[in-house]
Amino acid sequence: MPNLMLNWQQALGVGALLVVAWLLLRRRPRWSGVATFCREGAIIAGLFAFWQILQRVTSSDGGDAIGRAHWIDRLQSALLFPNERSVQDLILGHEAVVKLANLFYASMHFTGMGIFLLWLYFRHRDDYPAVRTTLALSTLGCFFVQFLAVAPPRLLPGYVDTAEFYGQSVYNAGFSVDNFGAMPSVHVLFAAVVGWYAWRVSTSPWRWIGPLHFAVTVFVVVATANHWWLDGVVAIMILVGAAWLRRGTLAIVHRWRAGRLPAPETADLEATVPVTAP
Secondary structure: OOOOOOOHHHHHHHHHHHHHHHHHHOOOHHHHHHHHHHHHHHHHHHHHHHHHHHHHHHOOOOOOHHHHHHHHHHHHHHOOOOOHHHHHOOOOOOHHHHHHHHHHHHHHHHHHHHHHHHHHHHHOHHHHHHHHHHHHHHHHHHHHHOOOOEOOHHHOOOOOOHHHHOOOOHHHOOOOOOOOEOOOOHHHHHHHHHHHHHHHHOOOHHHHHHHHHHHHHHHHHHHOOOOOHHHHHHHHHHHHHHHHHHHHHHHHHHHHHHHHOOHHHHHHHHHHOOOOOO
8 A cells, every 4th residue: 555645754844835835925914814724734734743753752562562452352341342353253254345444444544634624624614723722632642642552453363454464554554653552543533523523513414424434433443453442432531631621721711811801801802712612
């Protein structure tokens, strides 16, 4: 599978060009929309480069990643979670379905998020900053957890590495990805952001595509043995925590600014510092 992603140097280069464009256009009212788009693009490019760098830092020989994976397997059994292999058995033996699942896992992680962010930016601009900040905070939280290496099911006996079997593995295609970064699942995190916010901010009948994308992603990451159930559970917990952290921080800033302004002007704060629910 060819590597179609930018490396961290290329991502930083794109971000730098977008910053220059933003600086040149931001004081021209005619181009204010383009300037804002360049600024947001630079933020996304910078975060993507940071992700690539962190993947290099956290990648290792795994340490006790296999032992931690066995511990998660035992914990899930105690919690009566269905075994990941039972989900795999639903698609094993159906070559076309397995290949499609592998392709979805490899291609829809960033593609789905990119489409969602563009849709949110152009169709629901007021909600974009809150979602973007929540996404950045939750992704950063996942990266910190990933410093504790955990092997995915596909590296344990009894599971099938479906992508490796059909030559579709992203881990052999030059991507900067960590073989032992299963916990938590950033795939599930991104899909949860798309699913929840697409449903919440839109009134279109098509908003169900967001939750459907989330459901398919959860099924795919388990059926291909790339993640444990708990990888997704922890990712969603981090997402909820990040959403409340953003809202709580904004509320504190709101109160701080209210205390610094003269009393007659405090009534206008709601218009200048909106508090958006997570």
